[in-house]
Amino acid sequence: MVETAAKETVAAVPHGPLTANQETAPPPQAQPKLAKAKTADQKPLPQEPSPPQPSKSLRPNQKVTSLRFKPVENLSPDAVPAMLKEKGFFDYYINKHGRGLRHQYESVERNGAKLVIDHATGLTWQRGGSEELMTFANALKYLEQLNRERFAGYNDWRLPTLEEAMSLMEPEKRNRDLYIDPVFDKNQHWIWTADKEASGGAWVVYFYGGACTHGGVHDPNYVRAVRSGQS
Numbered sequence: 001m002v003e004t005a006a007k008e009t010v011a012a013v014p015h016g017p018l019t020a021n022q023e024t025a026p027p028p029q030a031q032p033k034l035a036k037a038k039t040a041d042q043k044p045l046p047q048e049p050s051p052p053q054p055s056k057s058l059r060p061n062q063k064v065t066s067l068r069f070k071p072v073e074n075l076s077p078d079a080v081p082a083m084l085k086e087k088g089f090f091d092y093y094i095n096k097h098g099r100g101l102r103h104q105y106e107s108v109e110r111n112g113a114k115l116v117i118d119h120a121t122g123l124t125w126q127r128g129g130s131e132e133l134m135t136f137a138n139a140l141k142y143l144e145q146l147n148r149e150r151f152a153g154y155n156d157w158r159l160p161t162l163e164e165a166m167s168l169m170e171p172e173k174r175n176r177d178l179y180i181d182p183v184f185d186k187n188q189h190w191i192w193t194a195d196k197e198a199s200g201g202a203w204v205v206y207f208y209g210g211a212c213t214h215g216g217v218h219d220p221n222y223v224r225a226v227r228s229g230q231s
Contacts, residue, residue: 071161071194080094101120122229124228126225127185128224133220134221136192143159162203169207190207
């Protein structure tokens with residue numbers, strides 16, 4: 001007796017980049033409550049980000065990958081595919097054949113804060129990030145608080161550029177259902193970048209869907225802060 005194999009139903013995958021307003025986006029939540037500053041009248045001066053420094057812990061013959069660290073006020077969607085292909089970054093919709101970077105992650109703890117150093121790019125990341133979803137404006141306040149309180153002993157934390165954030169994207173799901181290395185916490189599946197878009201929105205990276213897109217500055221996303229340097 002010959003059994004008939006059941007046909008598996010495959011859900012259609014939308015073409016083109018995700019938008020932050022699609023159903024895959026996390027639902028809006030209440031604005032995060034930020035801790036009050038210890039000195040309410042004192043505001044940290046804005047700092048110009050420094051370029052990443054060469055790593056002393058690279059594999060033999062491995063070079064530091066140079067990534068843009070200065071934000072762009074008008075990053076056109078037409079310019080993003082070329083950047084992804086040039087860097088070899090994976091994006092499920094734009095550059096599905098990208099293989100990503102050959103990272104050399106080191107998990108460290110400094111002043112009680114958990115960090116991830118990427119010796120391949122010279123960047124230091126929060127292992128986790130913000131615990132709550134927040135608007136772009138509140139993301140900047142969150143960074144001000146990190147710097148005011150010298151998170152992990154530093155006061156130069158910032159939002160990553162799209163290049164820096166997409167460097168974390170893995171070409172396959174490695175952290176349960178996220179396209180990111182398991183050295184990072186999995187709670188921050190949407191993260192803000194510092195790059196803006198012509199419509200007034202900002203670029204975000206979506207590790208659950210393996211893609212980048214741009215959305216409104218009032219949309220809810222997480223923050224994973226970064227700094228240039230490893231020491």
